[in-house]
Amino acid sequence: MSTSATSRYSSLDENLNLNENDSIIPLRQNIDGQRRVFKKGRVEYFWSVPCETWSIQHFKSWSADNFDYIERNEEYTIFYNTLYIFRDDSVTSQGILEVVKNILRKKKVSGKKIRKPLSDTSNQQEVEEVLEPFESDLSAFPGPVVGKRSIDNVSDMYVDIPLRNDGSTDILEILKIAICEFDQGTIALGSSRSYKSSNHLCVDSMHFVNVPRESTYDAELHRVLVNWLRKIHGYEITGQWHLEQVGDDGDFHNLYCDLTIKKPDSLHLEALLEFLATASISKLNEHFEQVFKYIKQLHSKEIWIVHFSREDSVVTNPYWPSEKLQEKGLNVVHFWHDREFKNVRMSARFRDVTGKFCEIIDEQILS
Structure with missing residues (x-):
């Protein structure tokens, strides 16, 4: 001392x-x-x-x-x-x-x-x-985050950044912690106020059910990460990053990256996140490809598709991208929740620090 x-x-x-x-x-x-x-x-x-x-x-x-x-x-x-x-x-x-x-x-x-x-x-x-x-x-306090820890109590100022064995930021753990801090009332209201139809996807054993739009989850995740990672730990959190790209037709096209996470004083982004809400397989495939357009301009260590869904089978029978896209670094996580956001489950497929593919199926996040 x-x-x-x-x-x-x-x-x-x-x-x-x-x-x-x-x-x-x-x-x-x-x-x-x-x-x-x-x-x-x-x-x-x-x-x-x-x-x-x-x-x-x-x-x-x-x-x-x-x-x-x-x-x-x-x-x-x-x-x-x-x-x-x-x-x-x-x-x-x-x-x-x-x-x-x-x-x-x-x-x-x-x-x-x-x-x-x-x-x-x-x-x-x-x-x-x-x-x-x-x-x-x-x-x-002294150790890394283990399991679920509430950010919304007195220890909120002290929630550590979850790290992997090599010292890199554990993005999946950050998402799991942040989602436990979503306001349940806000998500629940999404099904009746800021909603879309599930169409042919089965929700609560029914079709054409009103489910929250992507913007509902986007706003909540941005709120929690700003209050936690930016205000407390100095990270840069950017939502709807506006990009321009010349398309095959020769014209400029506007692109909007949903969210990025960057460590203070780091040259590259820690993660680039693309969100979907109760999406069909065709829509998932579209975003699996779309996210790589952002990488051309935003250099990120990790790429994540974050899918919030009310579909009954989304975590018990999750849909993954092609091996080719996974080899290029695409990580995917599906979060299922009930209407009141009191029960949340997760499935994910990603690469660990050794480059090995890891898969989690139907893990309880919130109950």
């Missing part, structure tokens, strides 16, 4: 009037190990300012003095989410705990309405903030 870090921790301990038997080392490791996820290091506030001085007003003022740009509501999110971590950690000293509880008590009494960081911002639904619903998963 550096001299400056040592002095900072010593100063913090003194300011908090810790008893001889008190220990905040595990808690400090939990938070310090995740400090990189905070924009421009605003969590430094909790190390440099005595806890008796902590308040949302002081934190806002401190942030304004120390950082050039402040995202709307960012200070509020960081300040209170960090307090919940202190509150829920069993090794938090009594001195810190009393200060934290007092601040949260005042916050609850004030009844201030806020929007949770990854709540349904698309519908701009305000929620009454309360004290008890927040839960933390501090034990999961």
